[in-house]
Amino acid sequence: MTESKVVDLLAVFPDLEPAANAIEYLREIGVHDDCMNVISGIPVTEAMLGRPAQWTNVPRIAMGGALLGFGAGFFLAYITPYVYPYPIQVSTQAFIPGPPTVVVLFELTMLGMLLSTFLGVFLDSFFPNYRPMKYVTEVSNGKIAVLVECPHGEEKKLTEALKKMGAESVQPAEAQHL
Amino acid sequence: MIRPEEIKMSAEETGKWGMVIDQDICTGCQACVAACAMENNISFVGEVDAGYGRSMHWIRIERFWEGAYPEVKMTPNQPMLCQQCGHATCEPVCPAFATVHSQAEQLNLQVYNRCVGTRYCANNCPYQVRAFNWRDYQRPEPLSNQLNPDVTVRRMGVMEKCTFCIQRIHKAQDKAKSEGREVVDGEFTTACAQACPANAIVFGRVDDPESLVSQVARAHGHGVKHLEELGTLPNVTYFKGG
Amino acid sequence: MSDKKQHAAQSHEEHLREKHLMLDPLPRGKMNDMVMESMLEKPTWKFWVIFGFLAFVVVYFLFYKWGVLIAKGQGEAGVMRPDYWGIFLVNTVFWIGISHAGTFISAILRVFRAEFRRPFTRAAELMTTFGLVQAGFSIFMHMGRVWLAYWLMPYPNQRLLWPNLHSPLTWDLLAITTYLLSSTMYLFLPLIPDVAMARDRSTGWRKNLYKVLSLGFRGTEGEWTHLRNAMNIFAWAIIPVMFSVHTIVSWDFAAATRPGWSSTIFGPYFIVGALHSGMGAAAVVLAVIRSTMKNMKYFVRGEHFDAIGKLMLIISMSWAYFFFNDYMVQWYGGDKWTQQLLHFHEAGPMGWMWFAMLICNVAIPWAILWNPKWRATPWAITIVGLVINVGMWFERYIIIPISVTINRMPFTWRLYEPGIEVPMGIGTVALFILLYMAASKLIPLIPVWEVQEGQMAHELKKFGRETVVSVSELE
Numbered sequence: 020m021t022e023s024k025v026v027d028l029l030a031v032f033p034d035l036e037p038a039a040n041a042i043e044y045l046r047e048i049g050v051h052d053d054c055m056n057v058i059s060g061i062p063v064t065e066a067m068l069g070r071p072a073q074w075t076n077v078p079r080i081a082m083g084g085a086l087l088g089f090g091a092g093f094f095l096a097y098i099t100p101y102v103y104p105y106p107i108q109v110s111t112q113a114f115i116p117g118p119p120t121v122v123v124l125f126e127l128t129m130l131g132m133l134l135s136t137f138l139g140v141f142l143d144s145f146f147p148n149y150r151p152m153k154y155v156t157e158v159s160n161g162k163i164a165v166l167v168e169c170p171h172g173e174e175k176k177l178t179e180a181l182k183k184m185g186a187e188s189v190q191p192a193e194a195q196h197l
Numbered sequence: 198m199i200r201p202e203e204i205k206m207s208a209e210e211t212g213k214w215g216m217v218i219d220q221d222i223c224t225g226c227q228a229c230v231a232a233c234a235m236e237n238n239i240s241f242v243g244e245v246d247a248g249y250g251r252s253m254h255w256i257r258i259e260r261f262w263e264g265a266y267p268e269v270k271m272t273p274n275q276p277m278l279c280q281q282c283g284h285a286t287c288e289p290v291c292p293a294f295a296t297v298h299s300q301a302e303q304l305n306l307q308v309y310n311r312c313v314g315t316r317y318c319a320n321n322c323p324y325q326v327r328a329f330n331w332r333d334y335q336r337p338e339p340l341s342n343q344l345n346p347d348v349t350v351r352r353m354g355v356m357e358k359c360t361f362c363i364q365r366i367h368k369a370q371d372k373a374k375s376e377g378r379e380v381v382d383g384e385f386t387t388a389c390a391q392a393c394p395a396n397a398i399v400f401g402r403v404d405d406p407e408s409l410v411s412q413v414a415r416a417h418g419h420g421v422k423h424l425e426e427l428g429t430l431p432n433v434t435y436f437k438g439g
Numbered sequence: 440m441s442d443k444k445q446h447a448a449q450s451h452e453e454h455l456r457e458k459h460l461m462l463d464p465l466p467r468g469k470m471n472d473m474v475m476e477s478m479l480e481k482p483t484w485k486f487w488v489i490f491g492f493l494a495f496v497v498v499y500f501l502f503y504k505w506g507v508l509i510a511k512g513q514g515e516a517g518v519m520r521p522d523y524w525g526i527f528l529v530n531t532v533f534w535i536g537i538s539h540a541g542t543f544i545s546a547i548l549r550v551f552r553a554e555f556r557r558p559f560t561r562a563a564e565l566m567t568t569f570g571l572v573q574a575g576f577s578i579f580m581h582m583g584r585v586w587l588a589y590w591l592m593p594y595p596n597q598r599l600l601w602p603n604l605h606s607p608l609t610w611d612l613l614a615i616t617t618y619l620l621s622s623t624m625y626l627f628l629p630l631i632p633d634v635a636m637a638r639d640r641s642t643g644w645r646k647n648l649y650k651v652l653s654l655g656f657r658g659t660e661g662e663w664t665h666l667r668n669a670m671n672i673f674a675w676a677i678i679p680v681m682f683s684v685h686t687i688v689s690w691d692f693a694a695a696t697r698p699g700w701s702s703t704i705f706g707p708y709f710i711v712g713a714l715h716s717g718m719g720a721a722a723v724v725l726a727v728i729r730s731t732m733k734n735m736k737y738f739v740r741g742e743h744f745d746a747i748g749k750l751m752l753i754i755s756m757s758w759a760y761f762f763f764n765d766y767m768v769q770w771y772g773g774d775k776w777t778q779q780l781l782h783f784h785e786a787g788p789m790g791w792m793w794f795a796m797l798i799c800n801v802a803i804p805w806a807i808l809w810n811p812k813w814r815a816t817p818w819a820i821t822i823v824g825l826v827i828n829v830g831m832w833f834e835r836y837i838i839i840p841i842s843v844t845i846n847r848m849p850f851t852w853r854l855y856e857p858g859i860e861v862p863m864g865i866g867t868v869a870l871f872i873l874l875y876m877a878a879s880k881l882i883p884l885i886p887v888w889e890v891q892e893g894q895m896a897h898e899l900k901k902f903g904r905e906t907v908v909s910v911s912e913l914e
Contacts, residue, residue, distance in 0.1 A: 060467060060636070061888045061895070062663040064913065073664035081672050095593055099601035108298040109288035109605050116289075116605050122687065123604055126613040129680050133621040136672045140628065141654075143665040148655030156639035158658050159632075161467025161891065166659075197638060197650060197657070250519040250853045259850040277848070286696045289605035292591050292612065311600075313590055314513070314583015315608055316523040321695045325521050325848040329583065331514035353512040354583030424847055427696055 025054075025168045029192035030181040031157055037185030038163040039068045044184055045167060054168035060159045080139030081132050088131015092124040151194035166192060213303045214281070214361055215403030215432040216390070217414050220273035223397040225258050229276060232392030236362060238348045240334035253328040255279065255359035256389050273437055276398065278389070279326045279359035280423065281305055283430030287318035287327065295356070302366060303432070307358050314354040323424050327358045361400070362387040382408040403432065452899060452906055458742055459908060461554055464894035465737075467887070471636055473734035474883045478637070479645075480733050482880065493873040501866025504859055505580060513583050517857040521848075522840045526860035527581035529835045530867060532688055532709075533716065534574035535615070536831060540717025541567025542622060542681040545629075549674045554910055555746040557893040558738040561633075561886050562728060563721050564626040569874045570720075571619045573867040578615075580863060607690045618684045625673045628666060631656045633883040648881075685710045692838065698776035699769065699842045708761040712831055715758045715800065718751045719827035724875070726821040728884065738885050741815035748814025751823065755804040762800075780845040788854060789841050792833050799830025 032038040038057065045055060052071050057063065065072050097115060100106070106114060140146065158164050165186075169177050178189040233239065233256045242251050256278035263270045281304045288296050288305060295311040296318050298304075319327035333353040336344075344350060347364040351357050369385040382401050390398040401410035414420060420434035456462045465473075482490075508515050518525040544563035548556035579585050591612050593602050602609045635656040638649035656662060689709035692700040702708075722744065729739040769777050784793045803826050808814045814823075840855035878884075892913065900909040 057660050058658045059660075059663070060632070060658055061892045062667050063660075065660065065664075067913075070660065073660050075661075075664045075668050077665050077668040078672065081669075095601070096604055099593065100604070102599045102601060104599065107294055107603075108300060109291075109294070109296075109603065110286070110298065111284045112289050112605055119604050119610065122610045122683075123613060125683060126610070126617050126680075129676060129683075130613075130617040130620065133617070133624060133673065133676055133680070136669045136676075137624040137628070140665045140669045144654075144656075144662045146654035146656070147651075149650065150655070152655065152657060154657045159467075159636040159639045160471060197635075197653070197655060246514060246519075249856075250521075250851070251514065257850070259848075261850070275850075277850070289603070290607060290695070292603050292606040292608040294600060294603045311590075312584070313587045314585075315581070316518070316583065317606070317608055317691075317695075319520070319523045320843060321697070323696055323847045325846055325851040329520075329523065330512070331519070332512040356583075427847075 025170055026174055027153055027192035028167045028169045028174065028177060028181070028189055029153060029155060030165045030167065030186040030189045031155055032163045032165065032184075032186055034185075035063065035067060035163060038165055041165055041181055041184040041186065042068055042070065044180065045165075048180075050167060050169075056166040058154065058158050058164040058166060060161050063163065076143050077136060077139040080142065081136040084135020084138070085128050085132035087135070088128040089124060091131060092127030095127065096120040096123045149197075151196050153192040153194050154197055162187070213402065213404040213432070214366065214400070215410060215434070216278075216361070216387070216398060216400045217410055217417070217420065217434045217436065218276050219397045219399075219413075219417070220275055220435055220437040222395045223258070223274045223276060223393075224395055225260060225274035226394065227258055228392040228394060229256050229389035229398060230254050230258065232388040233278075233359070235343060236345055236348070236388035237360070238344050238350050239328070239357075240330065240336070240351075241340075242331070242334055246331065251329075251331050253330070253334075253357075255326070255328060255357070257326075275435070276389075277324060277326060277423075278433065279305065279361075280324055280429065280431030280433045281359075281361060283432065284428055286321045286323065286427070286429060290317040290321050291315070292317075302361075302363065304361055304363065305358075306363075307356060307360065309349050309351050309355050309357060312355045314356065316356065318356060323427055323429065327356055330355045330357065448904075448906065455899060455906065455908060458740070459897070460558060460738060460740055460742070460890070461893045461897040461910070462899060462908060463737075464891075467891050470885075470887050470890065471640065473737060474633075474885045474887050475637060475640055477733040477735060477885075478880060478883055479641075486876070490873065490876055493869040493876070496869035497866055497873055499866075500862040501576070501870055504863050504866065508580065508859055508863070509585060515859040517840075517855055517860060519853065519855075521846050521851045521853065522843050522855035524581070524843060525840050525855055526836070526857050526864055527577050529832065529839050530577040530860075530864050531574050531581070532835045532839070533832050534570045534577060534867065534871075535685060535688055536709075536713035536716040536835075537720045537828075538567040538570035538574065538618075538622070538717070539681055539685060539710070539713035540721040541565070541570070542625075542677055543714055543717060544721060545625065546674045546677045546681070549670075550678070552912075553746075554893055554897070555743055557889045558885055559721070559725055559743060560889065561626070561630065561882075562724055562884055564622065565875060565878055565884075566717070566720060566724060567622045568619070568626050569871050569878075571615070571622065572874070573871050574615065575619065576867055576870075577864075580860075607687065607694050610687045611691060614680075614684045614687045618680055621673070621677050621680055625670075625677055628670050628673065629886055629889065630882060631666065632658065632888045633886055636887060637883055652882075682710055685713045697843065698774060698845060698847065699780040700838075702765055702769070704761060704765050704768075708758075708765055711754060711757045711761050712834060715751075715754045716828050716831035718747060718754055719824035719831070722747050722751065722820045722824035723828075726817040726824075728879070729817060732879065732884070735885075738890065741817075744817055744820045745811060745815040748808045748820050748823075751804060751820075751827070752808040752814075755801060755808070755827070759801045762797075776845065776847050780842060783845050784837060784841065787841075787844075789837070792841070793837055796830050796833040796837060799826045800834065803827075 057068055153166060155164055181189045239253050242253055256276055259275040259277050261272045285305045288298055293311055293313050295308045297306050299306045316329060319329060330351050330353050365385045369380050373380045387400045390400040399410045399413050401408040403410055414434060417436045420436050422431045422434060516525055541563040544556055545560040579588055582588055591602055631653055634649045635653040638653045641649060686706035689705035693702055693705035725739055729735045770781060804823055807823050813819045844852055844854055896913050897910050899906050
C-alpha cells in the first residue's frame with residue numbers, strides 16, 4: 020500500500036450561502052469537483068450549491084426491474100397454465116383469459132419496478148454500510164459539511180481560506196463509526 | 198403443452214350426463230336427500246348447526262307456498278341440487294383450481310383436497326347448492342361403518358357439492374370397458390334417482406336421443422332450466438305444471 | 440403609514456406565522472430535539488396501562504381466538520349458507536380502506552406538492568403499513584384451511600399446479616402483496632435520514648437500532664440524489680398500485696353473479712370509500728398524536744386539520760355521488776332480485792344500519808366540515824373521523840353479509856349473526872393501535888428533514904398592501 024498523498028478536510032458551514040461560496044472558491048483555486056463532496060441534513064440540490072449534477076442509476080434500475088417484473092407476469096400469465104400436464108378448463112373462459120392477464124402483468128410490473136427502485140437506492144448508495152466513515156453529527160442539525168480532498172502540505176492554507184469563507188470549523192476528516 | 202381444444206377423448210370417456218326432475222310427481226318425501234347423504238358420506242351437522250343454515254345436503258327439497266294462511270296454495274316441491282352448469286360461475290373464481298370443469302363428463306368437479314376454504318365458489322353459485330364443512334362433524338360409532346369406500350370423506354374447511362354420483366359413473370364405465378362394451382342406459386343411476394319412489398328424478402346421457410332421460414324430456418315437451426337467464430347452461434331440466 | 444396600520448400589518452404577519460408551520464421555522468437542531476424528546480419521553484403509567492390492556496386484547500382476542508377458530512373450524516364464526524362471507528371480509532375491506540389514506544397523503548399530495556402534508560406523511564404511511572397487516576390477518580382468518588394458504592402463492596411445486604389466474608382472489612393476492620411491500624418500502628425510504636438523525640443523538644440499544652436502520656446514511660450528495668429519485672418514482676408509481684388494490688377488492692364482489700354486486704361502478708366507488716374511511720382515520724390518528732405526544736402541538740396545527748377536513752368533505756361528497764349513482768342504476772334496472780335486495784337494505788331487519796351509514800358518511804360530515812373553524816378543531820374532527828369510520832364499516836357490512844342474504848334462491852335466505860368474528864375484529868383494532876404506540880416510541884414520527892425543506896421553501900411576500908404566503912419550488 021502506498022501512502023495516501025491527500026488529506027481530507029471537513030469544513031462545516033452554518034448555512035447554504037457560505038457553503039456555495041466556498042465551493043466556488045475551491046474550484047477557482049483548482050480543486051476539481053470530483054474532489055469535493057457535500058454532506059447535508061436536507062436534500063440540497065446540486066444547482067443550489069453550484070455543483071455538477073449527480074449521476075444516479077435509480078431510474079435505470081427501476082426500468083430494468085419493471086422489465087423483469089413484466090417478464091415474471093408474462094411467465095405467470097402465459098406459461099404456468101401450460102405447466103400442468105393436463106389443461107384445466109374453468110367455466111367456458113378462455114384457457115389464457117384476456118383481461119385477467121392485464122391485471123397480472125400490471126401488478127407484477129409494478130412490483131418489479133418498485134422493488135428494484137428500492138434495491139437501486141441500496142446499490143447506488145452502497146447501503147447498508149456500517150464501516151467507519153467521514154462524518155460530523157452537526158450535519159443532521161442542519162449544518163452543511165464540505166468534504167475536500169486536499170493535497171499534502173496545503174492543509175493550512177486551505178483551512179485558513181475556508182474559515183475566511185465562513186466555515187465554523189475545519190478539521191482533518193477522520194473516519195469514525197457513525 | 199396441450200390446449201383444451203386439442204384433447205382427444207375416446208368414446209367411453211366422453212358423454213354429457215344430465216338429469217330431468219318432474220316436480221309434479223315429487224312428493225317431497227326427502228328419500229333422495231337421505232340416499233344422497235348415505236351414498237356420498239355427507240356429514241350430519243346436528244340440530245344447532247342445521248337450525249342455523251349449516252345443514253349439509255347436496256340435494257334439498259325446496260317447499261314454497263303462495264298466499265297467506267289460511268288461503269295457502271302449495272306449489273310443487275322443488276328438488277335443488279348442483280345443476281352441473283356448462284358455464285359455471287363457481288369455477289373461475291377459485292384461486293386454487295379446486296373446482297374445475299371436467300372435459301370427459303361435462304360436469305363441475307370439486308377437488309376436496311385442493312380446497313383451501315375461501316368459499317368464493319359457494320358465494321358465486323346462483324343456485325346456492327354448495328355445502329361447506331363448517332366443522333369436523335362427528336360420526337357416532339356405528340355410523341362410521343356406513344361410509345361408502347368409493348367416496349372421499351371430507352374434513353373441516355372444505356367445500357363440497359353434488360357430483361352426479363361420479364363414482365357410479367366411473368364404476369359403470371370401468372365395468373363396461375372390461376367387458377368390451379358401451380355403458381348401457383339404465384345400467385346405473387345416481388343415488389337420488391335410485392331412491393325416488395315416484396321416479397321424479399331421471400338420470401342419464403342427454404346426448405343420446407334413445408336414453409330414458411331424453412325420452413322423458415321429449416314426452417314432457419317444454420322443460421325449464423333454473424335461472425337460465427344467467428347463461429349458466431345447467432344440465433338439470435325441471436318439469437312443472439304439465 | 441400610521442402606527443396603527445403598521446401594527447395591524449405586523450399582527451397579520453404574526454397571525455400567519457402562528458397559523459402555518461411552514462412559516463414558523465425553528466432551527467433544525469431545535470426541531471430534532473423536539474422530535475427526539477417526544478419519542479424518548481418516558482412513557483407514563485397510563486401509556487403502559489393502555490399498552491398492557493391492548494396487548495392482552497391482542498393475545499386473547501386475536502391470537503387465542505384465532506387458535507380456537509383454526510382448531511374448531513369456521514363454524515365458530517357466524518358464516519353459513521347463504522352468508523359464506525362475513526365480518527372477516529368486512530374487516531379486510533375496512534383495513535385496506537384505512538391503508539389507502541397513507542398513500543393518498545404521502546404520494547398523491549407529494550406529487551401535487553400539497554405543502555400541508557409535510558409533518559404527517561410518516562404518520563399516514565404508518566397507518567398504511569399497519570392497516571395492511573390487519574387486512575392480511577383478516578383475510579387469513581376467513582380461510583377455511585388457512586394452514587394451506589401457501590397454495591395460493593405462485594411457486595414451483597411438485598403438482599406442477601400454479602394458482603388460478605382467472606380468480607379475482609388471485610389478483611387480490613398479487614395486488615395486496617405488491618401494495619404491502621411497496622408501501623413498506625415507501626415508508627422506509629424517507630425514514631432513513633430521520634433515523635440517521637436519531638442515530639446521531641442517541642445512546643445504548645437505541646443507537647444500535649438506529650445504526651442498523653439508517654444503513655450508514657450520511658447525507659452526501661449522491662445519497663440524497665438516489666433517495667430523491669427513488670421517492671419520486673415511488674410517489675408516482677404507488678398511486679396506480681393503490682387504485683388497483685381497491686379496484687381488485689371491489690372486483691371480488693363486482694365480478695360475482697349476485698344481485699347488488701354486479702356493478703361496473705364498484706371500482707371507483709370502493710376507492711372513494713377507502714379514502715373516506717382512511718382520511719377519517721388519519722384525522723383521528725393526528726389528533727391523538729397531537730394531544731398525547733410531547734411537542735406535537737408545534738408540528739400538527741389547526742391548518743392541518745383544516746386541510747384534512749376539506750379533503751374529507753370533498754371525499755364525502757364524492758362518496759355520496761358514487762353511492763347514489765350505484766343506487767340509482769340498480770333501482771332503475773328493475774331486476775326483481777335487485778329490487779328485493781334494495782328493499783331488504785332499507786326496510787329489512789338491518790335497515791337501521793343502512794340509514795346509519797348515510798348519516799355517518801354524509802349527513803354528519805357535511806354538517807360539521809363546511810365550517811372552517813369547526814374543522815380546524817381537533818376534537819370535532821376526531822369525532823367526525825370516528826363517525827365516518829363507523830359509517831364506512833357499516834357500508835362494507837351492508838355490501839357483504841347483508842347483501843348476500845338475498846340471492847336468487849329465496850329458499851336459502853337467512854340473516855347473518857356474527858360469532859367469533861367480533862372479538863377477533865376487536866383484536867385487529869387493538870393490534871393496529873398497539874403497533875402504532877410501539878412505533879411512536881421507536882421511530883421519529885415527524886419527518887424532520889421534510890419539514891425543514893418545506894420551511895426553507897416558504898416565505899411571506901407582499902403584494903401591494905397584502906402580505907401573502909408564497910412557496911417556491913426547490914427542485
